[in-house]
Amino acid sequence: MRDLTRDDVDFVLDYAEKMMPCAKAGAQLLQGRILALLFFEPSTRTQLSFDTAMKRLGGSTLNLTTGESSVLKGETLSDTIRVAGEYADAIVLRHPREGAARMASEVSSVPVINGGDGAGHHPTQTLLDLFTIRKESHLHDLDIALLGDLKYGRTAHSLVYALNMYDANITLVAPEGLQMPKHIVSTLNSVRLSEDIDEVIRDVDVLYVTRIQKERFPDPNEYLRVAKSYRLAVPVLEGVRDNLIIMHPLPRVDEIAQEVDQTKYAKYFKQAFYGIPVRMALLAILLNGVT
Amino acid sequence: MIQDKDKEELRVRSIRNGSVIDHITAGNALNVLRILGISGITAAIVSVAMNVPSKKLAFGRKDIVKIEDRELVPAEVDKIALIAPEATINIIRDFEVTQKKSVILPDLITNVVRCPNLNCISNSPEPIYSKFKVLDSFALRCDYCETIIDNDIATYLI
Numbered sequence: 001m002r003d004l005t006r007d008d009v010d011f012v013l014d015y016a017e018k019m020m021p022c023a024k025a026g027a028q029l030l031q032g033r034i035l036a037l038l039f040f041e042p043s044t045r046t047q048l049s050f051d052t053a054m055k056r057l058g059g060s061t062l063n064l065t066t067g068e069s070s071v072l073k074g075e076t077l078s079d080t081i082r083v084a085g086e087y088a089d090a091i092v093l094r095h096p097r098e099g100a101a102r103m104a105s106e107v108s109s110v111p112v113i114n115g116g117d118g119a120g121h122h123p124t125q126t127l128l129d130l131f132t133i134r135k136e137s138h139l140h141d142l143d144i145a146l147l148g149d150l151k152y153g154r155t156a157h158s159l160v161y162a163l164n165m166y167d168a169n170i171t172l173v174a175p176e177g178l179q180m181p182k183h184i185v186s187t188l189n190s191v192r193l194s195e196d197i198d199e200v201i202r203d204v205d206v207l208y209v210t211r212i213q214k215e216r217f218p219d220p221n222e223y224l225r226v227a228k229s230y231r232l233a234v235p236v237l238e239g240v241r242d243n244l245i246i247m248h249p250l251p252r253v254d255e256i257a258q259e260v261d262q263t264k265y266a267k268y269f270k271q272a273f274y275g276i277p278v279r280m281a282l283l284a285i286l287l288n289g290v291t
Numbered sequence: 292m293i294q295d296k297d298k299e300e301l302r303v304r305s306i307r308n309g310s311v312i313d314h315i316t317a318g319n320a321l322n323v324l325r326i327l328g329i330s331g332i333t334a335a336i337v338s339v340a341m342n343v344p345s346k347k348l349a350f351g352r353k354d355i356v357k358i359e360d361r362e363l364v365p366a367e368v369d370k371i372a373l374i375a376p377e378a379t380i381n382i383i384r385d386f387e388v389t390q391k392k393s394v395i396l397p398d399l400i401t402n403v404v405r406c407p408n409l410n411c412i413s414n415s416p417e418p419i420y421s422k423f424k425v426l427d428s429f430a431l432r433c434d435y436c437e438t439i440i441d442n443d444i445a446t447y448l449i
Binding site for chain 1: 412415416417436438439
């Protein structure tokens with residue numbers, strides 16, 4: 001996200017708005033174009049929504065997962081990217097190592113979209129998060145709290161960078177040991193740290209909840225110590241702002257109780273849908289050279 | 292009577308040709324050698340003086356390194372700025388100082404420092420070098436994973 005200006009982000013969000021009618025009906029903007037989906041880590045929403053977005057635009061996709069790739073034969077990521085660039089017009093990469101997408105962009109002959117790099121960043125998730133906030137709440141003068149694993153949660157890392165561009169008032173609520181890295185916190189203009197969601201939930205327009213990501217913990221004992229350390233249930237929502245929205249990048253495990261889904265605050269499934277118009281917009285901009 | 296400056300010179304003899312790196316932050320002479328790729332098996336004649344009294348540097352101490360028959364090029368010199376920002380380099384020809392330069396920290400340093408984040412792509416078997424952007428605060432930010440090194444840079448020298 002550091003590479004994008006606020007104008008760049010607004011441009012993508014505006015274009016995503018134009019894509020909204022096509023998100024279900026489709027449009028033939030990218031007929032004959034091919035998108036390579038290189039996913040070296042499991043994914044549901046990101047992979048499916050890029051696949052859907054490309055097909056809604058009339059293009060097609062190549063799907064590669066680690067289990068069937070030359071990586072098992074010892075091929076470097078650099079070589080895989082070079083080859084994929086010969087076959088496809090753009091690449092979406094998800095990889096367990098931080099910085100993988102940036103390296104890929106250095107060796108690739110076609111545009112590379114970061115679909116998540118380890119515990120680093122997940123910029124397209126951030127764009128759809130911003131789009132959700134803009135559609136369901138407001139980006140101007142926003143009070144937002146991020147709750148959960150803010151140390152390893154890449155969606156949170158990318159999101160706070162972007163929110164900072166909009167001068168949002170950000171509260172970070174994390175269990176001990178899962179606080180956001182200080183090199184990110186130090187870049188934020190308006191930030192408050194807390195360990196208790198009860199302290200802050202009545203003061204925000206948006207509550208962004210993340211999962212504790214077991215797969216990112218180098219030490220299983222560290223995971224066991226913090227697992228299930230927070231859970232959002234209906235009683236916690238008493239006295240919140242009327243226009244509060246609750247977001248979650250999904251998948252959810254047990255950090256949001258199922259009964260919260262029935263409240264007017266829950267927007268996480270709508271948020272998942274917004275991934276389609278936002279990713280359609282990105283693909284159209286990158287592959288059609290929309291300016 | 293021997294003057295202070297002469298006393299200092301006597302600690303390490305003058306060299307005919309080569310480079311003298313002076314005003315190295317005390318304790319960093321061996322790190323300078325690491326940056327320059329000078330190991331125990333190098334053929335070059337290298338003299339090292341540590342904790343030499345200095346009026347210019349903080350704590351009144353500095354290190355000096357003299358390398359015979361090797362003239363440092365700018366790219367090598369600038370890397371030294373990472374750990375010794377006040378260092379000066381004198382190029383010596385036939386016992387005379389022919390060039391005197393200060394070190395200037397470049398905006399981007401490549402293949403000098405290892406990223407502390409073990410999960411960074413630059414620490415994988417990929418055919419790439421580590422890359423760090425130099426921030427205003429003299430900290431380094433990994434160009435791949437954005438991890439910041441803001442102290443003890445010498446620990447991460449490759």
